[in-house]
Amino acid sequence: MGAAAKGPGKTMNKVLTLWSNDQINEEETRILRQPCAELPIPLDSEARKCVKTLVDTFLERNDASGLAAPQIGISKKIIIFRNRGFTKDGALDGAWTNRDVEVLINPRLTQQRGNRVILAEGCLSCPDIKVEVARYPEIKVRGFDMHGRKVSRRYEDFIARIVQHEMDHLEGILIVDYHEGDVFVPKKRRGFFDNLFQKNSA
Numbered sequence: 001m002g003a004a005a006k007g008p009g010k011t012m013n014k015v016l017t018l019w020s021n022d023q024i025n026e027e028e029t030r031i032l033r034q035p036c037a038e039l040p041i042p043l044d045s046e047a048r049k050c051v052k053t054l055v056d057t058f059l060e061r062n063d064a065s066g067l068a069a070p071q072i073g074i075s076k077k078i079i080i081f082r083n084r085g086f087t088k089d090g091a092l093d094g095a096w097t098n099r100d101v102e103v104l105i106n107p108r109l110t111q112q113r114g115n116r117v118i119l120a121e122g123c124l125s126c127p128d129i130k131v132e133v134a135r136y137p138e139i140k141v142r143g144f145d146m147h148g149r150k151v152s153r154r155y156e157d158f159i160a161r162i163v164q165h166e167m168d169h170l171e172g173i174l175i176v177d178y179h180e181g182d183v184f185v186p187k188k189r190r191g192f193f194d195n196l197f198q199k200n201s202a
């Protein structure tokens with residue numbers, strides 16, 4: 001999930017996007033839309049390499065609150081996200097460090113609670129737009145940490161939103177698939193996006 005944008009780092013892996021400017025990226029879309037495979041537990045060396053690539057790529061950026069492996073072309077069930085440093089509605093409180101990061105492997109939603117809350121989300125794979133998405137304010141997730149140890153976690157509010165957003169990526173689901181609220185697009189490019197969203201909802 002995107003956050004306040006700043007300049008990119010140096011050696012980062014490219015983040016795949018559904019479009020660039022007014023061009024649909026067919027090949028990147030195919031990868032982003034593909035449901036991901038689970039990693040083997042215990043993690044083998046190949047799996048560890050995938051986890052490390054995602055962690056390194058994420059830590060090199062300062063424009064993301066979360067990232068899913070398929071966004072960098074790895075079709076495996078791994079997500080990474082910041083688990084601290086947000087206000088309740090997702091503004092940054094300026095307290096991010098590289099330690100406030102969490103990895104989940106093969107995450108599985110085991111509980112959703114409360115009334116879903118609508119908030120506009122951005123996504124590095126859907127550049128230049130925001131889409132209102134309704135998400136549960138409290139979830140429980142089972143999965144494995146970056147070392148392949150079994151974990152069971154509970155998330156609330158904005159962190160719960162990030163985790164739901166990143167878990168969507170593992171199923172090939174993106175914010176453009178939600179039609180419950182408004183879509184915010186740059187005025188100048190309304191034509192391109194009107195066309196795109198019509199095709200999506202057809």
Ligand SMILES: [Zn+2]
Pocket residue numbers: 001002122123124125165166169
């Ligand atoms: Zn995203």
